[in-house]
Amino acid sequence: MNKKTxxxxxEIVRVAAKLFKEKGYSAVTMRDLAAAMGIKAASxxxxxxxxQExxxxxxxxxxxxxxSEMKSIQSSNDSCINKLHKIIQLxxxxxSQNSYGMACLNNDWMHLEDQLDHYKTLRTDYENDFRKILEEGINTGEIIHVKPEIMMFSILTTLRSLYVWIPKKDDINLQELSNTLSEILIKGINK
Amino acid sequence: MNKKTxxxxxEIVRVAAKLFKEKGYSAVTMRDLAAAMGIKAASxxxxxxxxQExxxxxxxxxxxxxxSEMKSIQSSNDSCINKLHKIIQLxxxxxSQNSYGMACLNNDWMHLEDQLDHYKTLRTDYENDFRKILEEGINTGEIIHVKPEIMMFSILTTLRSLYVWIPKKDDINLQELSNTLSEILIKGINK
DNA sequence: GTCTATATTTTGATAGAC
DNA sequence: GTCTATCAAAATATAGAC
Known part of the structure; x- marks a missing residue:
């Protein structure tokens, strides 16, 4: 969305996400947020x-x-390896679009109150869809036969930690980053 | 250390680490900790x-x-790939020894006060040593030629997230886990 | 839309009895 | 070593003026 609109x-949500990334939800006070906005907490x-909202x-x-995007990838006719490429791109x-929000998602989800169960469901569903893609790749012979749980863990934790690293490297072309990550995560680093 | 001694x-530090893992340092109160110990906060x-202590x-x-362990690995005569295997094992x-403490290390280091700079130095040194091993492997031809920064990020974020995952899978033999991770992280998943 | 003032709860920490 | 009682500061949130 354009900043002018x-x-x-x-704006409050955007600034809050930045502060939450730096110190975590619990350590950021409404006064901190207000100060970053240039107003008083009551405002x-x-x-x-x-x-909480x-x-x-x-x-x-x-x-x-x-x-939403996982459902789209899942229903495509791509090979399993190509589905993995698409997940990496996602x-x-x-x-890169929202590194502050991604940090909150990863570190502060447990401080959700009313929406905690809903979030957990979405997260579990995502992991199940991911695991299914790996299992299918193993069955068709596209992917090596190691425990899909460990493979998923390894790939997903790397992808979930991208927010730590992307904002420091904004000079890197994002397509190049996706490609390099695909190479490392899928082909490995061994020569 | 034996529990009897x-x-x-x-005991307080051990119980605190468990609570910090679940909710983060800032969200855990001294009253929470005391309740988990079965005593009052003042005690x-x-x-x-x-x-903070x-x-x-x-x-x-x-x-x-x-x-300490990185210095030991660094000064060994192993090949770069073997040094990586040793880092994964570490x-x-x-x-697995201390998943609660590892969670604190990863999520709550920014709430350190006096020791913050000291911690940052240790962390940066560790990453520099890790990167040097990858760069040497690239130079000797053991490791594929992609940006060592991205490779390190990919491997290290997986390793740093192990604490999330290991306690759920305590039925898995740890040596087997190290081997599988080595296979995935170093050889890749492509057949 | 922002302010001052304030209510209410919670927090880390201390004093002193037992 | 633990307790009760308590403090001082800081937290979220509300009321009402401008």
């Missing part, structure tokens, strides 16, 4: 109902994006 | 000086272990 509420409540807006929006895209 | 202070202060004891101890070992 960004609402005050959206925040004219736009949002609670600190901010966290929900950040986390659930991204989780829904992952869910994580690179969302991590 | 575990001091009350060590904790007979054994420790502050909440607990965090320091958890994080710095593990960081020192990583530093992370599996420390993550």
């Amino acid at each position: 960004e609402s005050r509420k959206e 925040l409540y004219n736009h949002i109902n609670s600190k 901010i966290l929900q807006l950040i986390v659930i929006a991204i989780a829904n994006e992952f869910t 994580h690179v895209k969302l991590s | 575990e001091s009350r202070k060590e 904790l202060y007979n054994h420790i000086n502050s909440k 607990i965090l320091q004891l958890i994080v710095i101890a593990i960081a020192n272990e990583f530093t 992370h599996v070992k420390l993550s």
Whole structure:
């Protein structure tokens, strides 16, 4: 969204995500957030109902994006290896678009209250879809036969940590990063 | 250390690490910790000086272990690939020995106060040593020629996230886990 | 839409009895 | 070594003026 059309509420959520990434949800106070916005804490409540609402807006929006895109990848006719390439591209895209939000998703989801169960469901579904792609690749012979659980863990934790690393390297072309990651994660590093 | 010889202070640190893993340092109160110990919050202060001291004891101890072991690996005569195998084993070992502490190290280091700079130095040194091993492997032709930074990121984030995953899978033989991880991280998953 | 003022709860930490 | 009682600071959130 264009910054000129960004609402005050959206601005609060964006600034909050940045602070949450640096110190974590619990360690950021409404006064910290207000100071970063250049207003007083009480003024925040004219736009949002609670600190908890901010966290929900950040986390659930991204989780829904992952869910939606995974369903699209899953229903395509690509080979398993190509589905994995697409998943890698998805994580690179969302991590570069919103590295602050990705940090919240990864580190602060457990501080969700009402939406905690909903988030857990989305996350488990995503992992199940990922695992199914690996299992199918093993069955068709595209992928080596090691425990899909360990393979998924290895790949997914790398992708989930991209937010730590992408903002430091914004000079790198994102397509190149996706390609290099695909090479490392899928082909390995052994010569 | 044997539980029978575990001091009350060590017990507090151990229980705190478990709570910190679940909710993060900032979200755990001294009252939470006291309740988990079966005593009142005020009683904790007979054994420790502050909440901050607990965090320091958890994080710095593990960081020192990583530093010490990395120096040992670095000074060995192993090939670069074998040095990587040893690093993987090191992370599996420390993550299985103390998954709660590893979670703190990864998620709560930024809440260190006096020891923050010291921790950052240890972490940067570790990453530099790791990168040097990869660069040497590229030079000698043992390892494919991709940016060592991306390769290190990919491997290290997987290893740093082991704590999430190991306690769920304690039925898995740790040597087998090290071997499978080595296979995935070094040889890749492509057939 | 932001402010001041304030209510209410929670926090880390201390003092002193037992 | 643990307790009760308590402090001082900091937290989320609300009310009402401008």
